Amino acid sequence: MATVEECEDALHRLATRLSDNGEAAPRQARVRRTLSCTVRDLGVVFTGLLDDGKLTGIARASDPQAQVRLELGSDDLLELVDGSLRIGPALATGRVKVGAGVRDLLLLRSLL
Template identity: 45%
Template sequence: MATVDECRDALHALAAKLDHNAETQGKLDFDRTLACRVPDLGTAFHGRLTGGRLIDIADGDDPKAKIALTAASDDLLALLNGRLDVTRAIASRQIQIKANPFDLLKLRKLL
C-alpha cells in the first residue's frame, strides 16, 4: 500500500506533466473541480482542472467536485505514473470516475 505522501507527490507530478503538455500542445478548454478519493488510506485530495492544467491541489475531499476519482493507493500511483491504462482500469473497476460523458472524453486527452 502506498502512503499519503506518495499519492500527494504523484498528483503534483501529474500537475507538472500537464503544465508541460499545456505549454507544448496548447490549452484544452476544460474547467472542472476534481476530487481524488483514496479509501484504503482514508484520505482524499482536491484541485481544479483548468486550461489543461491541474492546479490548487490540496488535502481533503470536495463533495461538490464535478469529477470524482476513487482508487486504491497503489492503483492511483500506477495510473498517475502511466503504468495503468485508464480505460482498462475503469472497465475492471480498479478505479471509478464519476463525471459526465463529455468530461470523461476530455479527461482521457489529459491522461
Template identity: 45%
Template structure:
C-alpha cells in the first residue's frame, strides 16, 4: 500500500504532465471541480480541472466535486505511472469515476 505522500507526489506529477500538454488540453472545454478519493487510505485530494490543467490540488475531499475518482493508493500510482490502463481499470472496477456522460467524453480526450 502506498502512502498519502506518495499519492500526493503522483498527483503532482499528473498536474505537471497536464501542464506540459496544456495546449492540447486547451482544446477540451472542461472546467470542473475534481475529487480523488483514495479508498484504502481513507483520504482524498481535490482541485480543479480547467483547460486541460489540474489546478489548486489540496488535501481533503470535496463532496460537491463534479468529477470524482475513487481508487486504491497502489492503483492510483500505477495509473499515473502508466502501468495500469484506465479503460481496463474501469472495466475491472479497480477505478470508478463519477461524472456526467459529457464530462466523461471530455476526460477521455485529456487522458
C-alpha cells in the first residue's frame, strides 16, 4: 500500500506531465472541470482543477464532490500515473471507479 505522500506526489507528477504537454493536449481536454480523487485504502481525498488540459490546485480535502470523481486504491493511483495501468481495463475490472459524464470519461482517457 502506497502512502498519502506518495499518492500526492503522483498527482503532482501527473500535473507536471499535463502542464508539459499543455499545447499538445487534445481539443477535448481544453475544458474546465473540478476533480476529486478518493484513495479508498488510505481514506483520503484529493481535489484539483482540470483547466485547459492542466491540473492545478491539488490539495487534500474532506469533500469529494466534483464534476469528475475518481475512486481507486493507492497502488492503482501510482500505477495509473506511471502508465503501467491503463484506464480502460482499470474501469472494466472495477479497480478504478469514475463518476462523470461520457464526455468527461473520454477526457480522462485522453489525459491518462
